[in-house]
Amino acid sequence: MSYISTLFPAYAEIFLLCMIGVIMIADLLLPSQTRTVTYLLAQVTLLGCSLITVATHVNGVEHLFTNMFVDDLMSDVLKLLTYLSVSMMLVYSRSYLIVRGLFTGEFLSLTLTSTLGMMVMISASNFVTLYIGLEVLALSMYALVALQRDSAVATEAAMKYFILGAMASGFLLYGMSMIYGGTGSLDVQTISNVIKAGQGNDMLLVFGLAFLVAGLAFKLGAVPFHMWVPDVYHGAPTAMTLFIGSAPKLAAFAFVMRILVESLQPLMIHWAGMLAVLAVLSMGVGNITAIAQTNIKRMFAYSTIAHMGFLLLGVLSGTLDGYSSAMFYAVIYVLMTLGGFGMIMLLSREGFEADNLNDFKGLNQRSPWLAFMMLLLMFSMAGVPPTVGFYAKFSVLNAALQAGHLTLVIAAVIFSLIGAFYYLRIVKLMYFDAPESHEKVYMQPDSTLLISINGLAVLMLGIMPNTLMAICAASIQQSLLLH
Amino acid sequence: MIFGYPLLSVVIWLPIIFGALVLATGNDRNAPLARIIALVGAVLGLLVTLPLYTGFDRMTSAMQFVEMKNWITQFNIHYHLGVDGISMLLILLNAFFTVIVVLAGWKVIEKRVAQYMACFLIMSGLINGVFAALDAILFYVFWEAMLIPMFLIIGVWGGPNRVYAAIKFFLYTLLGSLLMLVALLYLYFQSGSFEILDYHQLPLGMTAQILIFIAFFMAFAVKVPMFPVHTWLPDAHVEAPTGGSVVLAAIMLKVGAYGFLRFSMPITPDASHELAWLMVTLSLIAVVYIGLVALTQSDMKKLIAYSSISHMCFVTLGLFIFNAYGMEGALLQMISHGFVSGALFLCIGVMYDRVHSRQIVDYGGVANTMPVFAAFFMLFAMANSGLPGTSGFVGEFMVILGAVKVNFWYGFAAATTLVFGAAYTLWMYKRVVFGAIANDHVRHLHDIGGREKLIMLVLAIAVLVMGLYPLPLSEIMHASVNDLLVHMARSKI
Known part of the structure; x- marks a missing residue:
């Protein structure tokens, strides 16, 4: 009993794992018409996880399993946001998946296992735990993308995702083994101490670092390791695209923080330069290529690449402000992506995907409310105040400038200007053009409510961004300073 | 804070809240309701600005009606509002034109009325925010946010080439911003604060000042617009609906000049002196060259758009000759240009609503069928060409006077506007209004009705009163202008 009670920082993970088992079994026993029960069970599980995470929160940093697992404010905040975005994703995708016959027990349980993977990643404080978390997430994701078995496009996307993802994992493992060779440890904290003490083998370390950064860039989808992103985003069913694009970015942010900042901070002089190249290329290629897209999912894929460039810009500043701005950016990015893809699913019907830019034509005449929500989301992605996207860009640019990266800041500004064009184009299609069909938009009550909350959140957070910014800053500060 | 409530916050948020209310009336079935709520909102918005005028202390150059609250603590950003003699008049002008625009779009706008009215009300609140903000980020938020409604106004209710114009407008302005x-x-990096007034006192080296000046220049010059970044304006004006053109000319262009006054000149005084030759040259090029360009236009709206550019560059000329005549003249010119160009765009709108053409050749002899309208149009055309007794004369005369004091040839080049301005405005007026009735469209014109008469009358009174007795305006700006000139004379290096 006493052993169990010492596990309290990991209660949420344990609870989730148990519930995944329950949901899998329940799904087998219940007839498929009553899938709503397992759906609600999944939502309740996420709610339970968030209650546990809040209840087991302690001030300070808790380590577990001989330093394999860490529980700090950053991990708690990121986990709560992960539950929230997974839960939103389930609401958005329910009716979309039902009409496509994809709303299966596997979908729910794979979603939850990938959530588990993200939680492990967020709380990992050892390279092995990080890798295990990553693979739990990635393998569930591959399966989710491939869930639509009869679609050649989706299968191809899953295949690409799997092969390139496996390659990235290989890079990461190789890099980790080099770091292990250079320092003799896999523990995040020990590595940092060894390097600080000057006992590491520099050549091995930098060699390993290059592989780690390449692997991270693959997972984040940063240029030049971005080739899988558009194909997977485009090919996967929109619900899965939404999932890939949202919560895992939070986990990826934690991953970057744990590897590059908490353990390899002493090598910053090396990785900051690598990230700078990745960031500028991502912003450039992402924003410029997005202009040429006619498929909105592909466009969002390139926009994601550009956003990841911005996120990296925050990280490479290498200051507390920089990390917290990157975290804020990640959170806001997830919020906007959920809304953007949620809108595509809301406009889709049976046998019809609203994933072409032209499907947004004249939306203002068909449904002014949805058009307005999409307008808020698009201006937020473009970073135009008073929406919250502006503050995300603002805090990153501020951190980068304070760190002395004036040229990077100017490049980022120019690329955002280019990026504004394709977001504006969506607004233009919705407001300035005549609709191609006058069919009434069927607005699912649950997802309509959610998209309204989502869109208004983008506006309200823009008017009052203080709290969320303060939470991000506090998380980063506590996690980094208390170690 | 005065009268127990935060006046400036009310001035900013009241139109925005009414805009949201108008939006809530939904589709065009409720259009009459939307119009009435919009008018109530606009009139209330004007009424709440009046205490700014009556309660204004003319003796001080300090900020008045100040409000200050924490907003984003992490970056030391405040919700800091306040007005001085420069910004207060522009807020009044804006609130006034909101009423005019709502009235002007009363009948003409038939599709998506609620959205149209809401856009204007929300934009009015945001522009008030621009003029009242004393925190740089708060300013920036209002500054950018007002692009969104303007973008929609041009793009949704504009002319045939509206999409191109709307996107060009947005991207041009975004680049500068x-x-x-x-x-x-x-500046935050240097001072640890986003307070505009702190920036005014911040010592800066010459290189830094010049770089900052150029960055601000990009933002404000696009808005003014100065030569050579003016090309978005004719496009935007021609395609925008009448109300859009009026707000664009009367208010939005002032935002750029205001930016020079609030940011560029006091924050980087040395760079302003150093680069004054550039500003003066660009302004004079615009005055002369754009005046000539206006002469050749065949589209009335485009003609007035070019005339706007030429007049606004008078403002930048007045600012960058650094004397009291120039600066007060520039401020008066800003306000006068608001009335005159707004009125001219309304006049063109009146004709466009009836004939659906903006081409000069489609008109001729309008005076025969619309005598009342022709009289008002005449007055505004005269004011645009700077006739003494109208508001157009006061500002131009003072700027020319100030310019001559600095350099005779500046004044000489600037004075050519009196010739060109008269030429293009009156020639256009002659071709449109005088002569024999040109075609059936003109023959079947009916004169302006009660609502249009009211709008024209109010504007005509404003133009004449300002032309004959500008003292009430200039005494408000006096203290602030003097303070700015004293501040500008001190080096920051």
């Missing part, structure tokens, strides 16, 4: 953001971040 983003560079300004970088400059603001740099």
Whole structure:
């Protein structure tokens, strides 16, 4: 009993794992018409996880399993946001998946296992735990993308995702083994101490670092390791695209923080330069290529690449402000992506995907409310105040400038200007053009409510961004300073 | 804070809240309701600005009606509002034109009325925010946010080429704004604060000043618009609906000049002196060259758009000759240009609503069928060409006077506007209004009705009163202008 009670920082993970088992079994026993029960069970599980995470929160940093697992404010905040975005994703995708016959027990349980993977990643404080978390997430994701078995496009996307993802994992493992060779440890904290003490083998370390950064860039989808992103985003069913694009970015942010900042901070002089190249290329290629897209999912894929460039810009500043701005950016990015893809699913019907830019034509005449929500989301992605996207860009640019990266800041500004064009184009299609069909938009009550909350959140957070910014800053500060 | 409530917050948020209310009336079935709520909102919005005038202390150059609250603590950003003699008049002008625009769009706008009215009300609140903000980020937020409604106004209710114009307008302005953001971040880096008034006192080296000046220049010059970044304006004006053109000319262009006054000149005084030759040259090029361009236009709206550019460059000329005549003249010119260009766009709108053409050749002899309208149009055309007794004369005369004091040839080049301005405005007027009735369209014109008469009458009174007795305006700006000139004379290096 006493052993169990010492596990309290990991209660949420344990609870989730148990519930995944329950949901899998329940799904087998219940007839498929009553899938709503397992759906609600999944939502309740996420709610339970968030209650546990809040209840087991302690001030300070808790380590577990001989330093394999860490529980700090950053991990708690990121986990709560992960539950929230997974839960939103389930609401958005329910009716979309039902009409496509994809709303299966596997979908729910794979979603939850990938959530588990993200939680492990967020709380990992050892390279092995990080890798295990990553693979739990990635393998569930591959399966989710491939869930639509009869679609050649989706299968191809899953295949690409799997092969390139496996390659990235290989890079990461190789890099980790080099770091292990250079320092003799896999523990995040020990590595940092060894390097600080000057006992590491520099050549091995930098060699390993290059592989780690390449692997991270693959997972984040940063240029030049971005080739899988558009194909997977485009090919996967929109619900899965939404999932890939949202919560895992939070986990990826934690991953970057744990590897590059908490353990390899002493090598910053090396990785900051690598990230700078990745960031500028991502912003450039992402924003410029997005202009040429006619498929909105592909466009969002390139926009994601550009956003990841911005996120990296925050990280490479290498200051507390920089990390917290990157975290804020990640959170806001997830919020906007959920809304953007949620809108595509809301406009889709049976046998019809609203994933072409032209499907947004004249939306203002068909449904002014949805058009307005999409307008808020698009201006937020473009970073135009008073929406919250502006503050995300603002805090990153501020951190980068304070760190002395004036040229990077100017490049980022120019690329955002280019990026504004394709977001504006969506607004233009919705407001300035005549609709191609006058069919009434069927607005699912649950997802309509959610998209309204989502869109208004983008506006309200823009008017009052203080709290969320303060939470991000506090998380980063506590996690980094208390170690 | 005065009368127990935060006046400036009310001035900013009241139109925005009414805009949301108008939006809530939904589709065009409720259009009459939307119009009435919009008018109530606009009139209330004007009434709440009046205490700014009556309660204004003319003796001080300090900020008045100040409000200050924490907003984003992490970056030391405040919700800091306040007005001085420069910004207060522009808020009044804006609130006044909101009423005019709502009235002007009363009958003409038939599709998506609620959205149209809401856009204007929300934009009015945001522009008030621009003029009242004393925190750089708060300013930036209002500054950018007002692009969104304007973008929609041009794009949804504009003419045939509206999409191109709307996107061009947005991207042009965004480019300048983003560079300004970088400059603001740099100033924050130097001072640890986003307070505009702190920036005024911040010592800066010459190189830094020049770079900051250029970044601000990009933002504000696009808005004014100065030569050579003026090309978005004719497009935007021609395609915008009448109300859009009026707000664009009367208010939005002032925002750029206001930016020079509030940011560029006091924050980087040495760079302003150093680069004054550039500003003066660009202004004079615009005055002369754009005046000539206006002469050749065949589209009335385009003609007035070019005339706007030429007049606004008078403002920048007046600012960058650094004397009291020039600066007060520039401020008066800003306000006068608001009335005159707004009125001219309304006049063109009146004709366009009836004939659906803006081409000069489609008209001729309008005076025969619309005598009342022709009389009002005449007055505004005269004011545009700077006839003494109208508001157009006061500002131009003072700027020319100030310019002559600095350099005779500046004044000489600037004075050519009196010739060109008269030429293009009156020639257009002659071709449109005088002569024999040109075609059936003109023959079947009916004169302006009660609502249009009311709008024209109010504007005509404003133009004449300002032309004959500008003292009430100039005494408000006096203290602030003097303070700015004293501040500008001190080096920051």
